[in-house]
Structure formats: structure tokens, C-alpha cells
Amino acid sequence: MTKRKNHSPEFKAKVALEAIREELTLAELSLKYGVHPNMISGWKRAAIANMAQAFERGKSDEARASEAEIEKPHSKIGQLVVERDFLASASHQLLGTRGKKW
Numbered sequence: 001m002t003k004r005k006n007h008s009p010e011f012k013a014k015v016a017l018e019a020i021r022e023e024l025t026l027a028e029l030s031l032k033y034g035v036h037p038n039m040i041s042g043w044k045r046a047a048i049a050n051m052a053q054a055f056e057r058g059k060s061d062e063a064r065a066s067e068a069e070i071e072k073p074h075s076k077i078g079q080l081v082v083e084r085d086f087l088a089s090a091s092h093q094l095l096g097t098r099g100k101k102w
Helices: 009-021 026-033 037-049 051-055 061-096
Strands: none
Touching: 009 026, 009 037, 026 037, 037 051
């Protein structure tokens, strides 16, 4: 049984770029690099889909990651506030005037 090959991102980018240029067919690229044509097609699609990110201005990957880290606690705070308000109104309904209202 053969072991799966793990190709580097640089190799994938090089093959995808040649596929985008369309100087050789997928079959020719497959023979040249020893990779299945379906893999080359997938790498080409991924390269085209992610090409716009190379030209984005402003937000970097670190900025997007920090926004995601901030969003998670904010959503949790919102959830807890809703639960607190619900329980406060429920306790007020059950206990009447003896229950404390925030």
C-alpha cells in the first residue's frame, strides 16, 4: 500500500498557477508533476477563489482573528443577559411582590 503524499502549499500554488495559465492540459500537468488531474483542478479552483484575499486592504488575518475572539464573549454576554432577564421576570411572576426586580 502506498502512503499519501503531502504537498507543500508552494508546490500546490505552482501547479495551480500553471493550470490557470492553461499552457498545458490537465493531463500533461498530471504527468509532469505526478499528481492526479482532479487534485490539480481542485487546487486551481481554490487558488481562483482565494485570489481576492491577496489584494485586500486593511484587515489582516490577525485582525480577523482578534475580531472573532471578541465576538465570542460578546455573544455569551448577550445570552447571559437574556437569561437573567427571563429568570428575573419569572421569579417576579412566581413570588409576586416578594421577588426582587432588577
